[in-house]
Amino acid sequence: MNFVSGFFSGFALTTSVLYITITVHRATRLEQRRQIREQVDQINWLAASAGAYDRRFFPEHKPRSLEEGKSLKEEQITIKDVLKHRWNQEIGKFARNAQGNRWESVKETACKGWNDMLHWVKKD
Template sequence: MGFFTGFCSGFALTSSVLYLAVQAHRSNRLEQRQTIREQTRALNWVAESTGAYDRRLLPREDLLLMEQKATPPEPTLQDHLKHRWNQEVEGLARKAHESRWEDARHTAAKGWNSVVRFVKWE
């Protein structure tokens, strides 16, 4: 591989990795911005004096936003996979917590003894 080919391939690899890192950072920042705006809007809605005692006095757009937020969003595939992963980790943690080393040692000793018996007979 020549100098020019190596230089171009190195530049392409470096710029691709840099581009992907910047895009991932940008998407995270946009998601954070959206959640912060939603939280700010919710806090302002709770703190504003209009309709503090009677929500019927609120502007119609605030009532529509309140009704939209009342319905829970549908779970996505990512949420489902996270839930499955958490169940697996929880089961493994519970199994590790409930297992006893004496039982593992006893099982390993029984397995070793059966292997030794099998080898001696043959």
Template sequence: MGFFAGFFSGFALTTSMLYLTIQVHRSNRLSQRNAIREQTQAINYIALSRGAYDRRLLPADKDAEEVSAQVMGLGTSRSGSGSGVQDQLKHQWNEEVRKLARKAYESRWEDVRDTAVEGWKGVRRLVKRE
């Protein structure tokens, strides 16, 4: 009786682990498929010839509105109450990105190196004192 119990318990353990592994793999593939689909839609929306430079100039098109809502993660429901806050947050975000990009563009590697060297010397002095 011990052989059959061991055999069937091993079989049950192996099949359950195989089933769980397959289900995890399947759910990962589905989530990757959905992410790739969303990214493809976003890239296609960005690559539209209409309004390529300024999205505010796009004509009010139902398909474009749905795609832009999906790209922004807002869903297809349109409510006018949060648009002012949303625009303000977008503006703040764009200003922060613009400032960081300007700072990265205007920074020199020599200054970064000198700052890092000075910081390292300060840490070394602090450690040697103690």
């Protein structure tokens, strides 16, 4: 039984580390994407030459960082939000799976597995 528990605990540890690493990497990419878009908007707004001569042609669209009334904190996606979203997705999948299962077949499979394990341990 030590091999089985060691195997599954190692598997759980490895998958947890991979999941957290991928989630942090994704959150970092989203933050970088937001910052690059914001910088591109600022450069485009500053470089708009049409509005320099005639205010009627001045770009109406201002970059998000220059708009009044919105702070950068409201728009930032935090790792907490990403993790919360992922958690909700996983719980939703689990709930749909639990509702769609035939529990009698799960019970029969578990009983068959338990009996096979007992036969293997006893070496009948």
